[in-house]
Amino acid sequence: MRLATFNCNSIRVRLPAILDWLDQYSPDVLALQETKAADGDFPLAEITARGWQAAYRGEKSYNGVAVIARRPPENVSFGLGGDGGASETRLIRVDIGDIAIVNTYVPQGQDLTSDKFAFKLEWLSRLRSFFAANFNPATDKVLWLGDLNVAPEPMDVYDSKAVWPHVCHCREVVDAFRETAGFGFVDVFRKHLPEPGVYTFWDYRQRKSLELNRGWRIDHILATPPLAGLSRACRVDAAPRRAARPSDHTFVYADFS
DNA sequence: ATGGTGGACAATCCA
Numbered sequence: 209m210r211l212a213t214f215n216c217n218s219i220r221v222r223l224p225a226i227l228d229w230l231d232q233y234s235p236d237v238l239a240l241q242e243t244k245a246a247d248g249d250f251p252l253a254e255i256t257a258r259g260w261q262a263a264y265r266g267e268k269s270y271n272g273v274a275v276i277a278r279r280p281p282e283n284v285s286f287g288l289g290g291d292g293g294a295s296e297t298r299l300i301r302v303d304i305g306d307i308a309i310v311n312t313y314v315p316q317g318q319d320l321t322s323d324k325f326a327f328k329l330e331w332l333s334r335l336r337s338f339f340a341a342n343f344n345p346a347t348d349k350v351l352w353l354g355d356l357n358v359a360p361e362p363m364d365v366y367d368s369k370a371v372w373p374h375v376c377h378c379r380e381v382v383d384a385f386r387e388t389a390g391f392g393f394v395d396v397f398r399k400h401l402p403e404p405g406v407y408t409f410w411d412y413r414q415r416k417s418l419e420l421n422r423g424w425r426i427d428h429i430l431a432t433p434p435l436a437g438l439s440r441a442c443r444v445d446a447a448p449r450r451a452a453r454p455s456d457h458t459f460v461y462a463d464f465s
Numbered sequence: 466a467t468g469g470t471g472g473a474c475a476a477t478c479c480a
Contacts, residue, residue, distance in 0.1 A: 218472055221473095411480085
């Protein structure tokens with residue numbers, strides 16, 4: 209079982225790269241964030257024509273999450289609940305076989321003094337409540353993945369001291385992330401890739417960020433112990449960094465036996 | 466350098 213995540217920053221622009229990657233790596237599941245397409249504009253026909261299923265919810269211009277899978281996703285739901293649907297384009301939950309997949313696009317937060325940053329912290333807290341309301345980490349196989357907009361450890365940023373404090377790398381957000389992950393998640397990425405310098409995001413706006421590997425690990429794959437115990441490998445992919453329309457995020461994927 | 470680049474979409478918002 210191979211499960212992957214990618215912040216695509218527009219599914220329509222990145223669709224050729226996504227379809228090529230699906231053909232090359234043949235995962236069972238690919239979780240996408242920032243699809244930036246209303247549901248009527250989601251390229252479902254192109255995806256099903258290549259033999260894939262999809263579940264998705266988006267909006268014009270912003271946000272949007274999707275799960276592409278070989279088998280039809282089951283028990284599909286959206287959002288954290290209790291907010292009138294406001295978070296439905298940031299969280300999609302599907303079941304694939306006996307694995308519950310929670311794909312999130314956590315709010316970025318803009319800057320430390322912004323209301324959006326307070327919203328980000330609140331969002332992570334509500335996400336922990338969502339997990340607690342839906343799963344038992346001791347018995348359920350749950351995969352939490354996506355663009356979490358948190359670099360939790362110093363080694364998750366090219367230069368921790370230089371960027372601290374940042375909305376994705378500061379005391380408040382690291383603590384909020386740990387509280388949510390403390391529900392019972394194992395960091396599957398770090399379990400298999402303990403060496404420094406492995407990132408998932410290189411800022412478009414920082415010059416030569418990719419050439420100098422000034423990256424961030426903000427895209428994550430975590431799993432509850434019953435699933436984490438089955439993990440065999442984790443990788444990041446270089447393909448989108450060489451693509452005709454390169455993304456600033458890359459594909460991250462994990463193998464489970 | 467309060468910038469930079471890229472995406473959506475048509476003047477700015479978001480990352």
